[in-house]
Amino acid sequence: MTTLFLLVGLPGAGKTTRARQLAEEYGALRLTPDEWMIPLFGLLEADGKRDVLEGRMLRLALEAVKLGTDVVMDFGCWSRDERSAIRWLVEAESARFRMIYLPVDDATQRARIAHRRATAPEETLPMSEADILYGRAHFEEPDKAELDGCTIDGPPYGWPTWREWAADRWPSFA
Numbered sequence: 001m002t003t004l005f006l007l008v009g010l011p012g013a014g015k016t017t018r019a020r021q022l023a024e025e026y027g028a029l030r031l032t033p034d035e036w037m038i039p040l041f042g043l044l045e046a047d048g049k050r051d052v053l054e055g056r057m058l059r060l061a062l063e064a065v066k067l068g069t070d071v072v073m074d075f076g077c078w079s080r081d082e083r084s085a086i087r088w089l090v091e092a093e094s095a096r097f098r099m100i101y102l103p104v105d106d107a108t109q110r111a112r113i114a115h116r117r118a119t120a121p122e123e124t125l126p127m128s129e130a131d132i133l134y135g136r137a138h139f140e141e142p143d144k145a146e147l148d149g150c151t152i153d154g155p156p157y158g159w160p161t162w163r164e165w166a167a168d169r170w171p172s173f174a
């Protein structure tokens, strides 16, 4: 069965490092938005352009699993709705969804961000204290039920399926 891996965690959690390992191990297509945003725009968030990029990547990911290629999505996915939507879309293609959550405590996160800045400056942009605090405040940590993956939430009220919700969240997905 074709698998889509979704990496979840804050900046510095080790997502891209793990995504590279998984891509190597499974011969999977790795989609890391930062590796496109930085060369294209010199920014990680550029006026909604990250949403556009991620929407196209999500389409590409679903195309790839349809073709039988495993995919590693290195999106971070702070929101539970984003994760549920991606899971639903992957399972609608009869592929397997595997979420990989990398928790990271504050001190480790800061040390890793500094390590990356020192060792691979081209892979990243400087992160401010405000960026780090914003992430902590907005990240929706997956709970046990979500990690176990036994059930999947329905879309928020007013959305017929996760497909419509995803096309609103990532406009270029439609």
Ligand SMILES: Nc1ncnc2c1ncn2[C@@H]1O[C@H](COP(=O)(O)OP(=O)(O)O)[C@@H](O)[C@H]1O
Residues within 6 Å of the ligand: 009, 010, 011, 012, 013, 014, 015, 016, 017, 018, 112, 113, 115, 116, 117, 119
């Ligand atoms: N398990 C780990 N143990 C120690 N250092 C790690 C680990 N995973 C990643 N790192 C280091 O931490 C930094 C951030 O990792 P990265 O994979 O870029 O995080 P993310 O993609 O989640 O922002 C890098 O310098 C990386 O080499």
Ligand SMILES: [Mg+2]
Residues within 6 Å of the ligand: 015, 016, 017, 034, 074
């Ligand atoms: Mg990364």
